[in-house]
Amino acid sequence: MDTISAAWTLAQKDLRSFLRDRTALVLSILVPIALVSVFGWIMAYAFGGSGGMPKVTLHIADFAHSGKSQELVESLRNDGNLRVRVVKLPEHRDSIDRDAVQRRLEKLIRDGDANHVLILPQDMDQQIEAGKIPLLNLLRDPGRAMEEQVIQIALIQASLNVFGGDFFTGAMEQMLNKQGMDSQTTGLIRSWMVNIGSTMDAFYESKAEDARQNPKTRAGVNEKDVGESDAGDQNGGLQGELKPAGNRGAGETMRGFMEELLPVETKDVSPPDRGKQVTYQQAQSVAGMTVMMLLFALTSCGSVLLSEREEGTLKRLFSQPISWNAILLGKFFFVLLIGLGQMTILFAYGEWMFRVGLFRDPVTLFVLSLSWVVTGGAFGMFLASISRSRKQAESLASLLILMMAALGGCWFPLQMMNLPTVLDTLCKGTMTYWAMTGFQSMLWNQLVWYDTKILHALTWQWCWAGGLGLGAVIFFRRNYCRG
Amino acid sequence: MLDVVDLAYCYGSRKAVQQASFSIQEGECLGLLGPNGAGKTTTISCIAGLLSAWEGNLKMNGEVFRPAERKSDRCKLGFVPQDLALYPKLTAEENLRLFATLHGLKRQQCEQAVKEKLELAGLTDRRGDLVGSYSGGMKRRLNLVAGLMHSPSLVLLDEPTVGVDPQSRNHLFEMLLRLKSEGVALLYTTHYMEEAQRLCDRISIMNEGTVMATGTPSELAIEAGEEGADLEQVFLKLTGRSLKDV
Structure with missing residues (x-):
């Protein structure tokens, strides 16, 4: 037989064997479909905001509670890049204990429940009436710089919408005064700027009119810029004025300049023990990869049970004077030891490499690690007890672990996503979500194991561990034990 | 020693063993001979406690014997499965120590038993090698002694000589004959007539x-109406010449 015929015959044999293994066949189709669906879904929400960016959550504490402040909140709410959450404050603003509220707001950030809180001052309207640009306060988590840029841009836009053209000139005047220029000169500059602004308005209005009448002669205005300008119109109609068409460089410079002008006083709020060089992304990736990779390792260890069955040693174990509980528990102990060992190595390496402050609180680290190893171990044992072969267990494990990792936030921080209620509930239903919550609360928010947030996460993990452990026992008895 | 009365076991609706009755005495070797699918392994699995939902009666020394439910009953027997039920990543010593420990042997007893069984299997020189590196015959010998660590009074052997060379088979027979001489009862399943006849x-x-x-080979020949015939002829007469595992 020639080589090609022999190869074809062998391929036919393999194909026939493969098609007869129904489980492998179903999984080979199901795994890619399920993974593509879950990742597509998650990515759609991760990068589904306007401009392809995920929405950034901004908490607002409105002490002013006035028409202007609500207008500003509304304007920020309308921004496609923001998800605004208004912090509830007591009805009677005059009787508010400002320090207590401030502490509460700072705690929100420390505990990881908020990353940025914008405080609108009580005297905001008075400042506006006095011709001043009101000074806003922003409490921020310094590790979330990327989101802050989005907030700054949205804030400039909203300020322009609410405070009108006076915002830019007023802010400029305030800044120059602050730097020592006398008020007469700054007043003069302000009036020039108002004139320049009016001239620019007139210029762009005539260009826009011209474009409307003759679309083909939109000199200097490319399609993309018009699109952005249109988007700007939707958000208040001022973006076109700030970003002259065909002069992107100038627009970017102006934006940077505007950011400097923004009358926002920022205050960094972060747990005192957090390492200065740690970024949220580092903490996220160390926790995410550890949680996910450990599940793979534990599942692989759990399938030792299947190896024992396939190799015939389980039969011998059953003939020994020991209970089947002892056999199952023995495998579980093995999984626990391997899991704890692997976690220690992973964390030691993560600490050495990234200095994420993992060993700052060894007790919390141990409690969280043990809890996750127990949960992951129970998952591994459950898979081994329901699978008929190692191959089946491995395929099933890949499918479930990758899906749970994506849904649980091991790959992308779920906080940044605009998840609908159904998907949000689904994510919170995964055990990986609670493992991530626990580790992130320790790594990023520096919470201790008895903090309610971590206890909550641990409780959910234990529920999972209990359920999976019970399932493992039931299926082990059914599929492995004496018939 | 062991009385099996009307043993029956079904896999779903298929009857694997029906009303099987026999007995084994101390120091006796009873061979279970039969074609593939005759129910030999199922019978041994019921006695070893690997299967529990069987019907009938098992008695050991006149007492009810329920190895699937009672650990103490499992202590009375040794089981040598057809598969090489050994851990290839452990050494021979470690394998034997594991099974001795599971049988509750104390440290000193355990070490003594390991030493004796390694000698019995002729593996003392290779005791520290991983079992994965052993030849088929060495694994078979180790597989056998792994079932004897607690010195049981009854040993169940499910085709223990499958795939071994004549030298190893001979060594295995010598081991089994020695056990018999020590008063251990053996229940031995095989396809090989000459093995059954010899052991x-x-x-x-x-x-x-x-x-x-x-019965004895000569009793079986009389029962089959083939007096003077060899065991293979008797076997074919009783079980028929058609294929049994189709």
Whole structure:
């Protein structure tokens, strides 16, 4: 037989064997479909905001509670890049204990429940009436710089919408005064700027009119810029004025300049023990990869049970004077030891490499690690007890672990996503979500194991561990034990 | 020593063993002979406690014997499965120590038993090698002694000589004959007539889940109406010449 015929015959044999293994066949189709669906879904929400960016959550504490402040909140709410959450404050603003509220707001950030809180001052309207640009306060988590840029841009836009053209000139005047220029000169500059602004308005209005009448002669205005300008119109109609068409460089410079002008006083709020060089992304990736990779390792260890069955040693174990509980528990102990060992190595390496402050609180680290190893171990044992072969267990494990990792936030921080209620509930239903919550609360928010947030996460993990452990026992008895 | 009365076991609706009855005495070797699918392994699995939902009666020294439910009953027997039920990543010593420990042997007893069984299997020189590196015959010998760590009074052997060379087979026989001489009862399943003839005091011929006849080879020949015939002829006479595992 020639080589090609022999190869074809062998391929036919393999194909026939493969098609007869129904489980492998179903999984080979199901795994890619399920993974593509879950990742597509998650990515759609991760990068589904306007401009392809995920929405950034901004908490607002409105002490002013006035028409202007609500207008500003509304304007920020309308921004496609923001998800605004208004912090509830007591009805009677005059009787508010400002320090207590401030502490509460700072705690929100420390505990990881908020990353940025914008405080609108009580005297905001008075400042506006006095011709001043009101000074806003922003409490921020310094590790979330990327989101802050989005907030700054949205804030400039909203300020322009609410405070009108006076915002830019007023802010400029305030800044120059602050730097020592006398008020007469700054007043003069302000009036020039108002004139320049009016001239620019007139210029762009005539260009826009011209474009409307003759679309083909939109000199200097490319399609993309018009699109952005249109988007700007939707958000208040001022973006076109700030970003002259065909002069992107100038627009970017102006934006940077505007950011400097923004009358926002920022205050960094972060747990005192957090390492200065740690970024949220580092903490996220160390926790995410550890949680996910450990599940793979534990599942692989759990399938030792299947190896024992396939190799015939389980039969011998059953003939020994020991209970089947002892056999199952023995495998579980093995999984626990391997899991704890692997976690220690992973964390030691993560600490050495990234200095994420993992060993700052060894007790919390141990409690969280043990809890996750127990949960992951129970998952591994459950898979081994329901699978008929190692191959089946491995395929099933890949499918479930990758899906749970994506849904649980091991790959992308779920906080940044605009998840609908159904998907949000689904994510919170995964055990990986609670493992991530626990580790992130320790790594990023520096919470201790008895903090309610971590206890909550641990409780959910234990529920999972209990359920999976019970399932493992039931299926082990059914599929492995004496018939 | 062991009395099996009307043993029956079904896999779903298929009757694997029906009304099987036989007994084994101390120091006796009873051979279970039968074609593939006759129910030999199922019978041994019921006695070893690997299967529990069987019907009938098992008695050891006159007492009810329920190895699937009672650890103490499992202590009384040694089981040598057909598969090489050993851990290839452990050494011979470690394998034997594991099974001795599971049987509750104390440290000193355990070490003594390991030493004795390694000698019995002729593996003392290779005791520290991983079992994965052993030849087929060495693994078979180790597989056998792994079932003897607690010095049981009854040993169940499910085709223990499959795939071994004549030298190893001979060594295995010598081991088994030595056990017999020490008063250990053996229940031995095999396809090989010459093995049964050489080792077994009595033979039960099984076919389609039932015990067709039990006795010495000459008694079986008389029962089959083929006086003077060899065991293979008797076997074919009792079980028929058609293929049994189709």
